[in-house]
Amino acid sequence: MGPIPPDFVANDDGCLLVRGQDLHPFTALTWHEITPVFLYDWSVLANRIKRLRAAMPSELLIHYAVKANPFEPVVQAMAAVCDGLDLASGGELEVVLRAHAREIAAEEQRRVGAERKEALSLSMAGPGKRDAELRLGLGHGVTFQVESAGELERLLRLGREAGERPRLAIRVNPPFGLKGSGMKMGGLASQFGVDHEEVPALIRRIVEAGAEWRGLHVYAGSQSLSAEAVSEMQRATVALAGEIAEAVGMTPPEVNLGGGFGIPYFAGDQPLDVEAVGAALGETLDARAAILRDTRFIVELGRWLVGECGIYLTRVVDRKVSRGKTFLVVDGGLHHMLAASGNFGQLLRRNFPVAVARRFKAEPEEVVSVVGCLCTPLDLLADEVALPRAEVGDVIAIFCAGAYGASASPAGFLSQGAAREVFV
Numbered sequence: 001m002g003p004i005p006p007d008f009v010a011n012d013d014g015c016l017l018v019r020g021q022d023l024h025p026f027t028a029l030t031w032h033e034i035t036p037v038f039l040y041d042w043s044v045l046a047n048r049i050k051r052l053r054a055a056m057p058s059e060l061l062i063h064y065a066v067k068a069n070p071f072e073p074v075v076q077a078m079a080a081v082c083d084g085l086d087l088a089s090g091g092e093l094e095v096v097l098r099a100h101a102r103e104i105a106a107e108e109q110r111r112v113g114a115e116r117k118e119a120l121s122l123s124m125a126g127p128g129k130r131d132a133e134l135r136l137g138l139g140h141g142v143t144f145q146v147e148s149a150g151e152l153e154r155l156l157r158l159g160r161e162a163g164e165r166p167r168l169a170i171r172v173n174p175p176f177g178l179k180g181s182g183m184k185m186g187g188l189a190s191q192f193g194v195d196h197e198e199v200p201a202l203i204r205r206i207v208e209a210g211a212e213w214r215g216l217h218v219y220a221g222s223q224s225l226s227a228e229a230v231s232e233m234q235r236a237t238v239a240l241a242g243e244i245a246e247a248v249g250m251t252p253p254e255v256n257l258g259g260g261f262g263i264p265y266f267a268g269d270q271p272l273d274v275e276a277v278g279a280a281l282g283e284t285l286d287a288r289a290a291i292l293r294d295t296r297f298i299v300e301l302g303r304w305l306v307g308e309c310g311i312y313l314t315r316v317v318d319r320k321v322s323r324g325k326t327f328l329v330v331d332g333g334l335h336h337m338l339a340a341s342g343n344f345g346q347l348l349r350r351n352f353p354v355a356v357a358r359r360f361k362a363e364p365e366e367v368v369s370v371v372g373c374l375c376t377p378l379d380l381l382a383d384e385v386a387l388p389r390a391e392v393g394d395v396i397a398i399f400c401a402g403a404y405g406a407s408a409s410p411a412g413f414l415s416q417g418a419a420r421e422v423f424v
């Protein structure tokens, strides 16, 4: 299985601590009463953003991709420390509005002094945005990452009807992808973005229609652990932005470089060297084309920011041996944590980092498979992992559950219900 994030430690009894404490003070409940549950540790998030800001060029703006974890307290926390929120739907915009993210960001800005950030920026990317989502976004000053010529025309029409001036960036389908990326999203025919050679014509259309051209957006892949690959993608993106800007003779106010920053999930994975990415990005920005001199650059990250802050706790309901193989049957499953079952974002199933919470520091004693309570063999949360012995009632912790966990799992499947989520 993969490496346990270093932020999680044990108490003197060897029991897993969250944010340096037993769970009690945060929830007034014992672990047994609250499983299955996702816990998101604020201190892990705070350390991530601090490290990222220190590693990246100071001019770089950092946006949080809400899709990674749309739990309201997480969104509120990210609004306070990021420069913008990237949305994938009208539903995510509603989460942001309910969370009062803008008000929290403004309050934080007052607290730290105005020069650190401007008003929280909201942008929305994704194919198939419906009219109702576009109207909602137009009314809240969202910058749309336009995905096609057809979507552009709809936005211009809806803007006219609503008496709003649309804020529009073009999402570019680039001629390159993120090398070795878990999810390649560039260099291909794609439902994402406008083919790069067609972008200048759309920019001209935006300007002549009187809308506000906000710039360019490129998202070329996800979950890379290679600083070299991420840096190469960023270099290619800045170069492409320069070429498009030259072609239209206008400076894009913003260029969103996307993300791609991965986290280690599996055995042998090494963490991404973000300091190396930051140093290379500094060089790339220093060497950018003159026409991009006044452009503001953005990265939008989800998984790297929140993935390691989350753990999923699920309790052993049954222990059984079948034909020599030991199974721990737990009260959760893939309906909460699909990714750990290998059915989200993996080609070959591998084990997420897993521990027995009460015996976090104990040596492994047996090889077990942790299976969920769903009646499908797919509901395999950990396959043949070496763990200290766990009894019925013990809590199993699955790490790296902060991104694409609860919200990326089929909570309605078999009517087992959603997991509780707690921000501590």
Ligand SMILES: Cc1ncc(COP(=O)(O)O)c(C=O)c1O
Pocket (backbone or CB within 6 Å): 065, 068, 086, 125, 219, 222, 223, 258, 259, 260, 261, 300, 301, 302, 303, 304, 403
């Ligand atoms: C447009 C866009 N932005 C941001 C993200 C967030 O990616 P990650 O969570 O890997 O950082 C994605 C993920 O697919 C995306 O498609």
